[in-house]
Amino acid sequence: MTQTEDRTLLSTEDTPLVPIEKVVALSKRRGFVYPNSEIYGGVSGIYDFGPLGVELRNNIRRFWWWSMVQLNDNVLGIEGNIITHPRVWEASGHVENFVDRLVDCKNCKRRWRVDHLPAENLEQNKCPACGGELTEPRVFNLMMETYIGVVEGERMKTYLRGEACQNIYLDYDNVLKSSRIQIPFGICQIGKAFRNEVTPGNFLFRQREFEQWDLQFFVHPSEMQKWFDYWKEFRFEWYKGIINHTDRLRFRAHGPDELAHYAKQAFDIEYQSIIGWQEWEGIHWRQDWDLSRHSQYSGQDLSYTDPETKERYIPWIVETSGGVDRTFLNLLLDSYEEAPPSGKDKEGRTVLHLHPWLAPIKVAVLPLQKNKEELVTTAKDIHNRLKRLMVAQYDDVANIGRRYRRQDEIGTPYCVTIDFQTLEDQTVTVRERDGMTQIRLTIDELPGYLVEKVTWK
Numbered sequence: 186m187t188q189t190e191d192r193t194l195l196s197t198e199d200t201p202l203v204p205i206e207k208v209v210a211l212s213k214r215r216g217f218v219y220p221n222s223e224i225y226g227g228v229s230g231i232y233d234f235g236p237l238g239v240e241l242r243n244n245i246r247r248f249w250w251w252s253m254v255q256l257n258d259n260v261l262g263i264e265g266n267i268i269t270h271p272r273v274w275e276a277s278g279h280v281e282n283f284v285d286r287l288v289d290c291k292n293c294k295r296r297w298r299v300d301h302l303p304a305e306n307l308e309q310n311k312c313p314a315c316g317g318e319l320t321e322p323r324v325f326n327l328m329m330e331t332y333i334g335v336v337e338g339e340r341m342k343t344y345l346r347g348e349a350c351q352n353i354y355l356d357y358d359n360v361l362k363s364s365r366i367q368i369p370f371g372i373c374q375i376g377k378a379f380r381n382e383v384t385p386g387n388f389l390f391r392q393r394e395f396e397q398w399d400l401q402f403f404v405h406p407s408e409m410q411k412w413f414d415y416w417k418e419f420r421f422e423w424y425k426g427i428i429n430h431t432d433r434l435r436f437r438a439h440g441p442d443e444l445a446h447y448a449k450q451a452f453d454i455e456y457q458s459i460i461g462w463q464e465w466e467g468i469h470w471r472q473d474w475d476l477s478r479h480s481q482y483s484g485q486d487l488s489y490t491d492p493e494t495k496e497r498y499i500p501w502i503v504e505t506s507g508g509v510d511r512t513f514l515n516l517l518l519d520s521y522e523e524a525p526p527s528g529k530d531k532e533g534r535t536v537l538h539l540h541p542w543l544a545p546i547k548v549a550v551l552p553l554q555k556n557k558e559e560l561v562t563t564a565k566d567i568h569n570r571l572k573r574l575m576v577a578q579y580d581d582v583a584n585i586g587r588r589y590r591r592q593d594e595i596g597t598p599y600c601v602t603i604d605f606q607t608l609e610d611q612t613v614t615v616r617e618r619d620g621m622t623q624i625r626l627t628i629d630e631l632p633g634y635l636v637e638k639v640t641w642k
């Protein structure tokens with residue numbers, strides 16, 4: 186994958202960190218993200234995705250799937266369900282341990298997660314916002330409960346999954362038996378997860394319903410370090426390839442106090458935005474913990490027998506676990522620019538410099554004038570041809586400069602303008618979003634040119 190070649194990336198010197206409110210406002214105004222149940226006052230930490238949002242999300246998901254499952258011969262995909270047997274969450278430790286410890290400020294009433302408090306505030310029991318006294322910590326379980334069955338008294342209590350990856354452990358043996366794959370191999374899944382986050386916030390960053398992507402890669406213990414290093418680098422390069430500000434991406438190693446007892450090491454891939462350096466994806470050394478626990482709790486033997494050596498062992502696992510929503514948010518924050526007026530653009534413009542592979546609309550087709558029938562008919566013909574190949578939008582409202590700006594604001598990488606010359610020689614103008622450069626192509630060359638530019642490879 187060479188995702189950044191022939192792209193002009195935004196530089197950190199030219200584009201300061203973007204306030205989240207700007208991205209929230211653009212998202213609502215242009216149909217990326219809306220507050221959920223807004224007419225009833227909304228629900229904190231829950232959002233809906235509008236027409237452009239759903240296109241962007243689908244592209245993000247498909248691109249992850251393509252590069253993780255389709256390109257890696259030793260990785261397969263599954264889609265497990267949100268609801269599982271409740272014992273799953275006992276085995277995973279979530280029923281007992283999936284908790285946040287919380288304190289409230291007695292003065293300003295703000296609520297803090299104990300693990301997010303700066304050390305000195307923790308020691309002095311002082312609110313980071315106003316210096317007021319903090320309450321004793323209270324413990325909250327993050328799992329969302331639900332019930333299976335209709336007859337009162339016979340209903341079974343279970344949970345909406347708190348993390349998507351558990352399905353992978355549950356289906357591991359089925360995948361192994363139903364495909365001819367052998368260790369080392371991986372299973373991927375994208376799916377919803379639910380957490381009763383006690384401090385939801387920062388827009389899509391911490392929600393109560395969100396979507397995760399996971400790879401669980403099963404290895405022989407002797408190869409754990411090799412594969413851990415491999416996937417750690419792979420995932421870092423993956424994120425690097427889809428952003429502008431590659432210097433805002435880093436690894437953070439987990440300290441000894443953060444590591445699970447079975448983990449030799451763990452890293453977060455972090456992105457720096459206006460809310461600081463924050464986790465985007467976790468790379469975890471899970472050893473044999475998950476399959477051992479599920480073997481123990483289910484009574485089913487989940488060990489693996491090497492077909493050649495006949496060695497029997499519980500596979501060790503490298504996990505890479507990230508979020509569709511944090512990717513969505515980070516991409517908006519990373520690509521947003523309010524560009525001042527310049528030689529090519531007299532008024533200044535807001536631009537989303539999204540990677541063309543991920544942009545929700547790939548091309549806009551614009552007749553120069555809407556009252557010239559021949560221009561409109563030709564433009565509609567071109568639009569009809571292009572929309573079979575990619576998401577294409579037709580727009581004939583307002584002058585051409587305004588239409589370019591409307592497309593820049595939603596990250597459309599190419600605009601095709603049909604003008605009077607088109608009627609004479611069958612050529613159109615193709616305008617590129619980032620550099621605002623323009624080239625002239627024949628109508629027949631256009632589909633091939635655009636497919637080459639907006640399709641991942």
Ligand code: ATP
Pocket residue numbers: 348380382389390391392393395396397464465466467506507508509510511
């Ligand atoms: P945090 O420390 O931020 O609470 P976490 O360590 O609990 O995150 P994991 O359980 O490792 O996160 O989840 C894997 C990924 O799922 C995270 O890297 C993040 O991208 C995403 N994620 C986790 N919680 C949320 C949430 N509440 N809203 C949106 N995305 C989330």
